[in-house]
Amino acid sequence: MISPTSLRIDAPIQPASCLRLLFYMLLASVMVILTGLASLALWQYVLIFVVSVAVVSYLALSRPILMHLSQPPLNKSVYQHWQLLMRSSRGDALWQAELTAVSSYPWVICLSFIIIEPYQRHLSVTVFRDQVSAEHWRELTILANTISHKTA
Numbered sequence: 001m002i003s004p005t006s007l008r009i010d011a012p013i014q015p016a017s018c019l020r021l022l023f024y025m026l027l028a029s030v031m032v033i034l035t036g037l038a039s040l041a042l043w044q045y046v047l048i049f050v051v052s053v054a055v056v057s058y059l060a061l062s063r064p065i066l067m068h069l070s071q072p073p074l075n076k077s078v079y080q081h082w083q084l085l086m087r088s089s090r091g092d093a094l095w096q097a098e099l100t101a102v103s104s105y106p107w108v109i110c111l112s113f114i115i116i117e118p119y120q121r122h123l124s125v126t127v128f129r130d131q132v133s134a135e136h137w138r139e140l141t142i143l144a145n146t147i148s149h150k151t152a
Contacts, residue, residue: 009071009143011136015087017128019107064088066125069111071143078147082113084125093118104144109137 035048064086072081084095097113100122106129113123129137 008074009069009136009139011069011132011139013066013069013127014131015065015067017131019128019130020126061089064123066127067092069127078143084113084115084123097123099147102140102144102147104141109140109144 031052035045040048065088066084067087068083068085070083070085072078079099082097082099084097086093086095095115096117097115099111100114101110101112103110108129109127111125111127113125115121115123127140132140
């Protein structure tokens with residue numbers, strides 16, 4: 001018999017992803033190739049490099065990282081009362097959110113939330129397949145398919 005707790009998603013998320021790194025390296029390679037094909041002065045190449053490093057550093061340090069994802073209790077709507085353990089520059093904190101959308105692709109699942117606590121804002125997180133176990137990936141895929149069929 002399946003216990004009620006097994007019907008909930010309670011997934012630890014690995015902060016690092018080889019798939020994400022591969023994607024970013026591919027994107028950076030394309031940018032380097034396009035920059036190399038442009039005939040620019042040396043100072044323009046240096047400026048592009050400095051701006052790129054500044055933007056990547058800002059995005060890497062300012063964006064909160066999803067560490068754990070917990071679905072609401074079974075007596076609640078699948079959209080409400082999600083708990084997200086987030087790592088930010090201020091440390092780890094538990095956030096409460098409402099799920100607004102889920103998109104599933106072969107190697108990635110995108111989740112959109114409205115954060116309720118600690119402050120209200122929109123948040124989109126991307127979970128790559130190698131960040132969760134095979135069982136949690138299956139559960140997230142089922143969630144995405146269920147929600148997409150409800151809205152269709």
